[in-house]
Amino acid sequence: MDVHLENITAYHPAREQDEVFALKNVSFQVKTGEHVAIIGPSGSGKTTLLQIVAAAMKPQSGVLSLGGINPWSISGGALRQLRQHLFYAPQIPPLPPRQRVVTSLSASRLGEMGLSKSILNLIYPQYSQDALNTLSLFDLNEKLWSRVDRLSGGERQRVGLAKILMSRADLWLVDEPLSALDPKRSRQAIQVLIAEAKKRGVTLIVTLHQVDVATKEFARVIGLQAGELAFDLPSADITKNILQDLYAQNEHEITQLETQLFHAE
Ligand SMILES: Nc1ncnc2c1ncn2[C@@H]1O[C@H](COP(=O)(O)OP(=O)(O)OP(=O)(O)O)[C@@H](O)[C@H]1O
Structure with a gap:
């Protein structure tokens, strides 16, 4: 599914008084099958941008198009159908605490199950073989029947990623999927997602x-800074200077950036 944003401006209803917008005049296109990373300092609007693309938040102005459809110009029923084609994975995966991993993974296919199968899924989890295969991509096969609240933070985050792979959506919107993972696991997890x-x-x-x-x-x-597009570049063209400018206002993150770039060399 292709994504097209044109002059999107958005703000949260409960924003701070001094905050005018969370996103301002953001425009870009992502082609079907393309993979894009969005970076930027804390508060630059990354989560808001994903929520806009997921049609979970309505922009104040501008036009969003998903597969050629403006989600805010169609009926509620058509919007629900459109949302089945995308999977939005928030920063902290919403995993009900007492649920087993297998149930949580199969819940990614609730949209195609229908009511009776969905209820049955709570007792006899469906698609358990697919769930096992998916977990094995993240070295979590032995956790298939574990309760979600007995997993470590990093394991829970990888279950969140496995839930994305279990879905049959054709647009994946993933918000900071690596915060609880060490560098080696981060690299491995993102490579699985991309592959x-x-x-x-x-x-x-x-x-x-x-x-x-x-x-x-x-x-x-794509780099975001204070709600605006700072750059949209092939990664080969991104220099240290461009990155330092992006994080220039944020001392803490620029130190992190230097560590990351230093270790990357
Ligand atoms: N639910 C909310 N209510 C009010 N303001 C919000 C809400 N969520 C975000 N904001 C504000 O919108 C702006 C963009 O926030 P957003 O969460 O999109 O940034 P971010 O780049 O994802 O940050 P982080 O990297 O810290 O997760 C910030 O100024 C933030 O304070």
């Missing part, structure tokens, strides 16, 4: 704090 997206022709948009992962693993990187 699966490629295999299935899925369009992938991922927000990342790990600049080194974004520039090494993604062919295209």
Whole structure:
């Protein structure tokens, strides 16, 4: 599914008084099957941007088009149908605490199950073989029947990624999927996500704090700064100066950036 944003401006209803917007005049296109990373300092609008693309938040102005359809100009029923084609994975995966991993993974296919199968899924989890195969991509096969609240933070985050792969959506919107993972697991997890997206022709948009992962693993990187598009470049064209400018206002993150770039060399 292709994504097209034209002059999107958005703000949160409960914003601070001094905040005028979370996104301002943001325009870009992502082709079907393309993979894009979005980076930027904390508060630059990365999550808001994903929520806009997921049609979970309505922009104040501008036009969003998903597969040629403006989600805000169609009926509620058509919007629900359109949303079945995309998977939005928030920063903290919403995993009900007492649920087993297998149930949580199969819930990614609730949209195609129908009511009776969905209820049955709570007792006899469906698609358990697919769930096992997916978990094995993240070295989590032995956790298939574990309760979600007995997993470590990093394991929970990888279950969140496995849930994306279990879905049959053709647009994946993934918000900071690596925050609880060590560098080696981060690299491995993002490589699995990209390889699966490629295999299935899925369009992938991922927000990342790990600049080194974004520039090494993604062919295209978009930089956001204070709600505006700072750059939209092939990763090969992104220099240290461009990155330093992006994070210039944020001392803490520029130190992190230097560490990442230093280790990446
Ligand atoms: N639910 C909300 N209510 C009010 N304001 C919000 C809300 N969520 C975000 N904002 C504001 O919108 C702006 C963009 O926030 P957003 O969460 O999109 O940034 P981000 O780049 O994802 O940050 P981070 O990297 O810290 O997750 C910030 O100024 C933030 O304070």
